[in-house]
Amino acid sequence: MNLVLISLILLLGFSSYYFGRKKATIIQSSQRLTALPKFYGYYLAIWCAAPALIIFSLWSVFEPTIVKNFILADYLDQNLTKNELQLIYTKVKALALGTYTGDINNFLDNSAGKYIQIKNMANNAKIVIVLAALILSLSYAYQSIKKNNRMREPVEIFLKWVLFTASLAAVLVTIGIVFSLLFEAIRFFQSVRIFDFIFGTHWYPAKTFVRDGQPDPELMKDAFGAVPLFAGTFFIAFIAMCVAIPVGLLSGIYLAEYATRKVRKYAKPIIEILAGIPTVVYGFFAALTVGPFVKEIGNSLGLEVSSESALAAGAVMGVMIIPFISSLSDDVISAVPQNLRDGSYAMGATKSETIKKVIFPAALPGIVGSILLAVSRAVGETMIVVMASGLAANLTANPLESTSTITAQIVVILIGDQQFGDPKTQAAFALGISLFVVTLFLNVIALTVVKKYREKYE
Amino acid sequence: MRGNGTNMTKISAKNVNVFYGSKQALFDVSLDIMDKEVTALIGPSGCGKSTFLRCLNRMNDVIDICKVEGSIKMDELELNSRKLDVVRLRENVGMVFQKPNPFPKTIYENVSYGPTIHGMAQSKSELDQIVEMSLKKAALWEEVKDRLDEIGTGLSGGQQQRLCIARAISVSPEVILMDEPCSALDPIATAQIEELIDDLKKEHTIVIVTHSMSQAARVSQKTGFFHLGKLIEFGDTEKIFKNPDNQQTQDYITGRFG
Numbered sequence: 001m002n003l004v005l006i007s008l009i010l011l012l013g014f015s016s017y018y019f020g021r022k023k024a025t026i027i028q029s030s031q032r033l034t035a036l037p038k039f040y041g042y043y044l045a046i047w048c049a050a051p052a053l054i055i056f057s058l059w060s061v062f063e064p065t066i067v068k069n070f071i072l073a074d075y076l077d078q079n080l081t082k083n084e085l086q087l088i089y090t091k092v093k094a095l096a097l098g099t100y101t102g103d104i105n106n107f108l109d110n111s112a113g114k115y116i117q118i119k120n121m122a123n124n125a126k127i128v129i130v131l132a133a134l135i136l137s138l139s140y141a142y143q144s145i146k147k148n149n150r151m152r153e154p155v156e157i158f159l160k161w162v163l164f165t166a167s168l169a170a171v172l173v174t175i176g177i178v179f180s181l182l183f184e185a186i187r188f189f190q191s192v193r194i195f196d197f198i199f200g201t202h203w204y205p206a207k208t209f210v211r212d213g214q215p216d217p218e219l220m221k222d223a224f225g226a227v228p229l230f231a232g233t234f235f236i237a238f239i240a241m242c243v244a245i246p247v248g249l250l251s252g253i254y255l256a257e258y259a260t261r262k263v264r265k266y267a268k269p270i271i272e273i274l275a276g277i278p279t280v281v282y283g284f285f286a287a288l289t290v291g292p293f294v295k296e297i298g299n300s301l302g303l304e305v306s307s308e309s310a311l312a313a314g315a316v317m318g319v320m321i322i323p324f325i326s327s328l329s330d331d332v333i334s335a336v337p338q339n340l341r342d343g344s345y346a347m348g349a350t351k352s353e354t355i356k357k358v359i360f361p362a363a364l365p366g367i368v369g370s371i372l373l374a375v376s377r378a379v380g381e382t383m384i385v386v387m388a389s390g391l392a393a394n395l396t397a398n399p400l401e402s403t404s405t406i407t408a409q410i411v412v413i414l415i416g417d418q419q420f421g422d423p424k425t426q427a428a429f430a431l432g433i434s435l436f437v438v439t440l441f442l443n444v445i446a447l448t449v450v451k452k453y454r455e456k457y458e
Numbered sequence: 459m460r461g462n463g464t465n466m467t468k469i470s471a472k473n474v475n476v477f478y479g480s481k482q483a484l485f486d487v488s489l490d491i492m493d494k495e496v497t498a499l500i501g502p503s504g505c506g507k508s509t510f511l512r513c514l515n516r517m518n519d520v521i522d523i524c525k526v527e528g529s530i531k532m533d534e535l536e537l538n539s540r541k542l543d544v545v546r547l548r549e550n551v552g553m554v555f556q557k558p559n560p561f562p563k564t565i566y567e568n569v570s571y572g573p574t575i576h577g578m579a580q581s582k583s584e585l586d587q588i589v590e591m592s593l594k595k596a597a598l599w600e601e602v603k604d605r606l607d608e609i610g611t612g613l614s615g616g617q618q619q620r621l622c623i624a625r626a627i628s629v630s631p632e633v634i635l636m637d638e639p640c641s642a643l644d645p646i647a648t649a650q651i652e653e654l655i656d657d658l659k660k661e662h663t664i665v666i667v668t669h670s671m672s673q674a675a676r677v678s679q680k681t682g683f684f685h686l687g688k689l690i691e692f693g694d695t696e697k698i699f700k701n702p703d704n705q706q707t708q709d710y711i712t713g714r715f716g
Contacts, residue, residue: 260522343561
């Protein structure tokens, strides 16, 4: 039904475009047009479709709530809780649609009948109102075309609002995600003190699991200390950067300054292929190849190495980030103006002196920016650590032991069965928002630095 | 304006051909540049005068596809030779570019750059002295002596160009090449640079590429006119501007083309 209505509106919209354009050519024979004929078409099409579609969507959004209130009005005197009311409403709806399989009483049956009635009424009313709006606005627009009013401005203004709505939607979604994280995190912090979360050194949420009932507050205190996770996250990111910064930066310098055009043409895409490998592939590479390899080497040196080590996960993550740093630093180094290079060469500086003393300092802000972006990627990386670094949250600085990160723990918490409203589940949101704050902070610094660099040369 | 030249040839170019890939940019250019004189190279855009200038300090090496043929001798030293030590050459032949290109470093670091990479100063005070001398010679000292630790790119266009000149002369080169040094500057800054060129020729041999014929006439003792990659006429500036031998030169100088 709705589909038919929407198709009708769109069809009318399209045809009014041609109608409006045609009308314009008729007007043209007697007076000067205020815009190109197609603007008359757009104008009519917009006025035909837009108000009707807006009313249609608003109606569709609010209808369920209103219907629900009508139905539940009959139950208000029974002193039911919100959840019970919701349950009744679900039953009524199921009954009306014929999918209900439980016990049926008179009261429910009545309500189901009422539901069907209201729903039908609402549907008819919707069609009438939407079509009425369409006809009204269409005739208004037609009058305005007949009077040969100005056509360009309304069309341009409409387009502006369409674009505005699109960006508004993106912003609202972002805000919505942040707030949902925030609310769940706040609920988590009602059962776990924020101090215990930030400064606690022991992460073991599984021990708070109690069947039916509230967990022991003493247990709660000691189970959600996020320090080992933060430490593990930054430790692994640090190992990754130890791999990625030197290799990425040096290869970036090579590509930008030394590589001939031909080498660059082939080398750059190949390095960038690294960035296209799915992280899960890196994950099992780390877990099945690098992990055992590290362990073997460690054992042959007489060291005790766990088969899931921070070193293996960090090193593979570093490899994953190499193209990120190499490509970005290649870009910023290439962006250093050629006349600075010429100036340096003309002074008799060699290539390496020029790079060290002129190009690198000039590109440094951009390079720092790219490194910070890479760090925020390393911090947010999940798959590799889940697969290769182990899941036990050890507080350790030994790269040969297994450790765990924020992202890995979120995965651990949210896979399998979990109970909403349980602090253990809510902990994922608290971790999520702390991760969000950290990466946001890194990104803001990185972008500020990069922007400052741009201002200097453009 | 009379030259104070010693009438010694500093640089002697013979049959220089330059190719960018398959395109020939210079055809059989031969000319002698006199010691401690200003030699101006004029001609319409794309005539090869800058290309020739860049042969004199091997800056064409930076461009992969560029190939230089012929002989360019500076005091018996063959410049167009594979065996030439380019770093030594550029220490001896400084260059000032069309667009002022100070490094994004402090004024002090800009001037001390050359002496540092060539290891010319044994101590900090010696380096200080070189910086002061160079800035004084570039007529910039009075304007910047109190702010040597400010970033060089923060100066005005004319000051930046004089900073680049100070940078070029900091290593006491025998020859200074200038590639349209005033084209990005206003008339007052241009006048300052021209005055400076006149001073500099007491100690340095100067080759200047310029679009402004009046500038060539004001600052130079010898002028070469390039057109379509060929050196059309070369001689005393006075003669070139008053009584050129070649009709094309005459046409260009009187503004009939170019």
